[in-house]
Amino acid sequence: MIYSPRILRNEINTPTVNSLYFKLDIPVEPGQFVMVWVPGKSEIPMSLSMIGEEKCLTVKKYGDTSNVLAATKPGERIFLRGPYGKGFTRVDGKILLVGGGSGMASLRPMFNENAHGLIAARSQDELLFKELFGSDKLTVATDDGTSGIKGNIVEGMKVLDLESFRMIYVCGPERMLKSIVDYVSDKKINMELSLERSMKCGIGLCDSCSVDGLQVCRDGPTFNLEEVKKMEEFGRTRLSESGKRVWFQ
Amino acid sequence: MIYSPRILRNEINTPTVNSLYFKLDIPVEPGQFVMVWVPGKSEIPMSLSMIGEEKCLTVKKYGDTSNVLAATKPGERIFLRGPYGKGFTRVDGKILLVGGGSGMASLRPMFNENAHGLIAARSQDELLFKELFGSDKLTVATDDGTSGIKGNIVEGMKVLDLESFRMIYVCGPERMLKSIVDYVSDKKINMELSLERSMKCGIGLCDSCSVDGLQVCRDGPTFNLEEVKKMEEFGRTRLSESGKRVWFQ
């Protein structure tokens, strides 16, 4: 069934990211996602960045569909189905939330007073949800060095005592995740990663999101580090829209 | 869905009536019925004469289908769907159970220590379930006078103080019910009647069981006296298998 709540507020988070707030009374686990339909455009997977009675989609304007979605005005409807997928495991104690791109959106429901944030972006004004974290609990990396560490997210990880966290939660594009997994491969840490593969059905039928025979939409999007390390396809190959095997550059 | 329990015991009640016992874990109200399918023959409505975890069908051998059904051996399967319809209303205090033909079958689950029975049959050996009642709580009428009052069920009613019962429950062929309703029409009593109209679907679609626009399979089979009194068709006309209007003789 398709839910069609009306937007209450549209908040501008960064020049490329907006958050759409709405009421919808369905249970959602942190890390789960919905398929959002923009009639006339397409249907795209989106994490829920708030999961209480009031819910939120945090939309980065990548292309055609996300641009229209991000422009939804208060009072207008959005159309979505779900929630789908497996959420993050909750733990007690110190946790680290690592988000690149729109990644912090799906991590936001995991935020609590024990959470430390590591946020990476191209530039200072694209750091999503950094205001959640007190300055003592925030690490920032920017490609252009306009804020925090100059460099990519792995540079940010290097300054942190990763083993001091009960769990590290990571969300971002697969290339970013790959470099993180390579970096931590010999470290004794607990990590869960939310994978972003392109999705057509969202319900485990179309095979477009699969990695090593696992469906990101159903077996994931969250996987623990050990599962990810075993994946032959992870960070190497994926199928394009047509089903043709292509390599990550 | 079709249940297919195996018969535990087949008990002979009268020369024309057998009871089939089986286990089936579905909730049933007294007065509700099931549609029993005899593959290769037909499918017929049957009340449940026991409604606990162990259930019972009490089958009078009228014709083709009921004959085969009544001959089911222990270990063999029966096939049924339901339960359907509206059961009897339960009341505290003295009650009267009035059964003709196979009628006492659907009344048996209402039996308790406050129940008085009025059973009518052609002849002594066809009195169904008379053993349920102590001799001080049983009134019998037979057409041939071999037991109890000689005459039909209304003759039996005449010897009872009908107004002393909190509720009178009646089940039997429509002609019998009609004569009862006519007899009690000016009496101040509470009565519920279970109607027996021919049924094809059992679920309120086919119109074969309807009386005055009410579906016996769904609005009934139990109706209270006031409802029945209002029915223009009751005891007068019904539709045959084809849908042709015929009169009760």
Place this chain on the structure above:
Amino acid sequence: MSKPDISTSAGSLQLSNPFLLASGILDENGYTMRRILDEGAAAVVTKSIGMEERSGYKPPIVSVDDPIVINAVGLPNPGILNVGNEIKIAKKSGKPVVGSIFGKDVNEFVHLAGKMEEYGTDAIELNLSCPHVKGFGSEIGGDSSLVKEIVENVKGSVKIPVWSKLSPNVTSLIDIARAASDSDAIVLINTVRGMKIDIHSGRPVLTNRLGGLSGPSIKPVGIRCVYEVKSSIDIPVIGVGGIESAADAIEYIMAGASAVQIGTALWKHGRGIFSKVSNELEEFMAAEGYTKIEDFRGLALT
């Protein structure tokens, strides 16, 4: 805001709301039809009536596996000569009664339609989904030249509106709908051919073995059929198949239907479904700001 107006019409037939009783469900007995009209249906369609009295198949005539309902009743009917009285009883409600008829050839259809008109029905519904005597195993409604002949001849012989009820069990619905386009309205759909086997007896459940699937399972097929026909032919369409709520009916109306019929849902919801869906429809229209059915009819076609 004033209450939304849920009245509509199917061709020239005015209807107080869009919800009709479908043929074959609770419409054999005049008293039943009358009660259903009194309880809120805008009109009823009678059980399909043929030339001769027929008992139909022995039960089981339905297989019920929630939400799947399959039926093979075998067109029981009292014959056209015995049906006038039932229609008279039904008409006491003051609302329209549509006479459904089935025949094996053009002559039968014409004769039956004439009789129905005599009995005072407000429209004729041609059930073109009955078995085709010439085409073994298939239906009259699968033969476009026969459909055309039946529709044209019936139209030429009666004054009341003539509706054609088509089967979805065809390779090209559009061809059949074109053949029926002389009708005042097209009714879509009849049941989808299906079957149920009981695995504990190893037997087909229905006495007739094959049957017709109805209820929510076939709603997508009905919507598709209405949409397909409305996309290519300019003719009033009445939607039927799996309607249980106003939302279902609205889907049909957005696909282009002028009115809808309800059948199998009577099983779950009883006769009360007619007032339920009318209320739901008013609520939907009020919430969405629609004042009349025309405001959203065919919306999905554009």
Place this chain on the structure above:
Amino acid sequence: MSKPDISTSAGSLQLSNPFLLASGILDENGYTMRRILDEGAAAVVTKSIGMEERSGYKPPIVSVDDPIVINAVGLPNPGILNVGNEIKIAKKSGKPVVGSIFGKDVNEFVHLAGKMEEYGTDAIELNLSCPHVKGFGSEIGGDSSLVKEIVENVKGSVKIPVWSKLSPNVTSLIDIARAASDSDAIVLINTVRGMKIDIHSGRPVLTNRLGGLSGPSIKPVGIRCVYEVKSSIDIPVIGVGGIESAADAIEYIMAGASAVQIGTALWKHGRGIFSKVSNELEEFMAAEGYTKIEDFRGLALT
């Protein structure tokens, strides 16, 4: 009692159990197919592959309204030249891989079948339900002479078994099945044409508007099709449509199917469905005293 034997065969193809993965569901990526085989499917059928690379339709490609699933993926596929590697990966499981192909004419089908044989597939499944280029709006599988031509030519050009997958969206399935009777097996059914409209946007949900209904709603149609074909033609049949449990599969087998395919049920049950249904089947057979599939295959036909 010893464990019941659930192995079977579809024509000459031996299968360790009756459960295959249906074409189009989780069978684009070699790794996925391999995993599904490892987790218990007896064989997989690949996504239907054509001559050229195609992206398919933009999402929404599925409409999900439990238990109703309608899809219009638009035959995305990497093109026959890019599929060999995926088949190689899948074949590492050691179990049969069936290559599904679609084309617009006989020549394409013959070419595609030859390539699939080269890649080492164990059988070919002809998807005869793709849109018919000549017959607007209908499917190749609705044209019996074209079906006959395709089947005969493909059969003449490859040595591996050839299966024909037919559409239920036809007036006379028997005519089409007869036309396909040179096949080693007939696969029944592909999806039933359907559609979903969202009433709050007033739009068809699927980008392609029309789609194919699958899942439990169409099981009665699949059972009817298998039963109809097995009643008149002596040919192995593989059943597909709405199977979610061994009970569903047993219904198909009692209607005469030699094996079955599972598609949409992967949505609710995940890949684990294959071991689930095999276990359920063994339990059923043990409880009913069947020792092998043949003991109850076609039981409902007698």
